[in-house]
Amino acid sequence: QVQLVESGGGLVQAGGSLRLSCVASGFFVSSNAIYWYRQAPGKQREWVARISTGGTTIYVDSVKGRFTISRDNAKNTVYLQMNSLKPEDTAVYYCNRENNWGQGTQVTVSS
Numbered sequence: 001q002v003q004l005v006e007s008g009g010g011l012v013q014a015g016g017s018l019r020l021s022c023v024a025s026g027f028f029v030s031s032n033a034i035y036w037y038r039q040a041p042g043k044q045r046e047w048v049a050r051i052s053t054g055g056t057t058i059y060v061d062s063v064k065g066r067f068t069i070s071r072d073n074a075k076n077t078v079y080l081q082m083n084s085l086k087p088e089d090t091a092v093y094y095c096n097r098e099n100n101w102g103q104g105t106q107v108t109v110s111s
Contacts, residue, residue, distance in 0.1 A: 002026035009093060009105030012085055020080040020105060029091030030073040032098070036080045038091035038107075045094070049080060063089075085109045088099045 008020040022034070033052050039045040049059045049069040056070050068081040078095060085107075092104040 002097070003039055004091065004095050004102035005091070006095055006096065006102040006105040009107045011108045014086055014109055014111050016085050017083045018085065018107060020082065020093055020095075020107070022078045022080075023103060024076050024078070024095075027097065028073070029071050029076050029078050029097075034069075034071065034078045034098040036069060036078075037094045037096055038089075039094070039104075040088075040091040043091075044074070048093070051078060056077070069078065082107070087111045 003025045005023045006020060008018060010018060014020055030072045031053060033050055035050045036048045037045050047060060048063055049067055051057050051069045051071055059067060066084045067104050071078045090107060090109050092106050094104045095102050
């Protein structure tokens with residue numbers, strides 16, 4: 001059974017950092033492209049970052065230079081390191097693989 005479980009969200013001041021984790025089960029993260037999405041209140045869910053099977057990473061322009069997606073194959077986990085956080089980064093963050101979604105983790109950035 002495929003499952004994705006996010007954690008690591010919280011409340012942080014602007015300029016701070018958080019590291020989100022997405023623990024996968026039922027498949028290998030090394031064999032799949034994994035995405036991080038986010039959804040802010042009243043807005044559509046948007047794609048934030050992706051890591052390919054080969055390890056190539058891409059980011060939405062608004063987070064380039066601040067966020068880093070990575071994975072630990074031994075732990076079957078994908079991470080999203082978020083630095084220099086801004087209030088506009090406030091959202092529920094989800095990891096995704098094909099049509100599988102986690103439950104999300106809330107990130108709140110105060111000004």
